[in-house]
Amino acid sequence: MTSLIPWQQRLSTGTEDIQDEVIRWYQQTxxxxxxxxxMIWGTLQTEAYANVILRRVVDFLGVPDDVAAGVAKRMERQQVLYDGEHHYDVILGEQALYTNVGGPQVMRGQMERLLRDIELPSLALGILPTTAEVSVVPMPGFDLYDGGRAHYELVSSGVDITDQDELTLHEKAFDALSRAASHGDAASSLISKALVFWSQD
Incomplete structure (x- = not known):
């Protein structure tokens, strides 16, 4: 089954309520x-980076402006990385390290955060190099949650998929992306390279 809900409907009261919903998803997963x-996965975003992202969402969709409250909730959601009860396998495209969100200062802080958090026991972070050969066709980003759900964020809508056959294909695709990604020291090296880029005068 696939459900699609327009963002302007989901965000009709602003960004805080949906961040509460996402917190529940992550706590249950x-x-x-x-x-x-x-872009950078929301659960690894710095406060400055998240502020820019949610500001753009509010301005683009014309929904109620509660960016500060939404950012606070996004920071609260990140506690799942530190409570010892959760584990996340995350693949970022190398492009995510260079997509300009807020300018060099914000991006430097974000790269420094990634270099710290890549060592977390709750996190397996891979970086998919731009030139990596992957055995699946290019695709948009997605999240997979316990309980049988894949989630996509499109321009106008959020999409949830619960059909098991489709979920199996998502798991297969993630495995292929993970095999092509750099991990450990190789991933840290790619992040460090991006940090140097954003630190240039």
């Missing part, structure tokens, strides 16, 4: 996976 090709 003991082992989750995420593929994010063009």
């Amino acid at each position: 003991r082992h989750g996976t995420a593929y994010v090709p063009h």
Whole structure:
């Protein structure tokens, strides 16, 4: 089954309520996976980076402006990385390290955060190099949650998929992306390279 709900409906009261919903998803998911090709996964975003992202969402969709409250909730959601009860396998596209969100200062702080958090026992972070050969066709980012659900964020809508055959294909796709990604020291090296880029005068 696939459900599609327009963002302007889901965000009709602002960003805080949906962040509460996402917190519940993550708290209920003991082992989750995420593929994010063009930006930083929300659960690893710095406060400054998240502020820029949610500001853009509010301005683009014309929904109620509660960016500060939404950012606070996004920061609260990140506690799942530190409570010892959850584990996440995350693949970021190398492009995510270079997509300009808020300018060099914000991006430097974000790269420094990634370099710290890559060592967390709750996190397996991979970086998919731009030139990596992957055995699946290019695809948008998605999250997989316990309980049988894949989630996509499109321009106008959020999409949830619960059909088991479709979920199996998502798991297969994530495995292929993970095999092509760099992990450990190789992933840290790619992040460090991006940090140097954003630190140039």
